[in-house]
Amino acid sequence: MNLKEQFPSNISGWVKYSRYKYSVERGQAVICPHADSQPLVYNPLDAAQDMLLDALNLSRQIKQETIDENQGVLDFAQKYGLLGVCADLPLNDDFFERSMEVYITDNRYDFPTGTMTLTKYLDNFFPKGYLPNREDHLGDLTRRGDLYNALFSRDYSEEKKWIKRYFLSLYDYFLACMDYDRERRTVEIVSEYQVKRLRYTVTAEDKPTLQWIFPSLKSVIDMAMAQCVTSEIKPLRICKKCGEIYYNENARSEFCSGRCRNQWNVYRSRGRK
Numbered sequence: 001m002n003l004k005e006q007f008p009s010n011i012s013g014w015v016k017y018s019r020y021k022y023s024v025e026r027g028q029a030v031i032c033p034h035a036d037s038q039p040l041v042y043n044p045l046d047a048a049q050d051m052l053l054d055a056l057n058l059s060r061q062i063k064q065e066t067i068d069e070n071q072g073v074l075d076f077a078q079k080y081g082l083l084g085v086c087a088d089l090p091l092n093d094d095f096f097e098r099s100m101e102v103y104i105t106d107n108r109y110d111f112p113t114g115t116m117t118l119t120k121y122l123d124n125f126f127p128k129g130y131l132p133n134r135e136d137h138l139g140d141l142t143r144r145g146d147l148y149n150a151l152f153s154r155d156y157s158e159e160k161k162w163i164k165r166y167f168l169s170l171y172d173y174f175l176a177c178m179d180y181d182r183e184r185r186t187v188e189i190v191s192e193y194q195v196k197r198l199r200y201t202v203t204a205e206d207k208p209t210l211q212w213i214f215p216s217l218k219s220v221i222d223m224a225m226a227q228c229v230t231s232e233i234k235p236l237r238i239c240k241k242c243g244e245i246y247y248n249e250n251a252r253s254e255f256c257s258g259r260c261r262n263q264w265n266v267y268r269s270r271g272r273k
Ligand SMILES: [Zn+2]
Pocket: 239, 240, 241, 242, 243, 244, 255, 256, 257, 260
């Protein structure tokens, strides 16, 4: 099970910068590209599984308070880029090019639901404002257009709070799927999963190829999660020794590593004496 195998054609990459930093805008900690950083285009479908695991394990550590969460969220951005919340949130996906308003429904980022003017909406992501710039061509390079020219620019930022909230909700969702028992609590959480819009195309390459046009990095993580929790194999597992969430398609796998398995066996044999 691999998103890259399912959607082999790469018409739409994602951009990550070599370095990100924190700053404070509107009284909130935001993450944005560092002034000295370089952009890199990559295919997040290759990294979907690692990205999902990193997000889940980061949430687990945040909940257990075993990690510096500011550093953890920054490290995630440095590895994969920002989530793309700006593109992910509005219901009208042509908002940037065609409308003066965005339509927002229930969301995990604390944005008010309803209609918002485009200017007010963009202020949340471009604290210094955004003016189209000829140097911002990464959206065109990834065949995505003007919204992504802006979103992949150095002016774009995301609040740490949004990223953290999204990761924690992903983690709760994962736990509910692991415990799924058709009782009310897990049914409610599992049925919260919603795909607002799914765009795909068929590209004419060596052969006609199905291509998913993912709107955001978040949508790639969501899709990887949806595939894992609906699979018969249930490949996401929680290590019996250290609690780490890991990926293994072998139904009998119980430990994230040989080290954890050995340690578990040592403790168990000591316990017997
Ligand atoms: Zn382990």
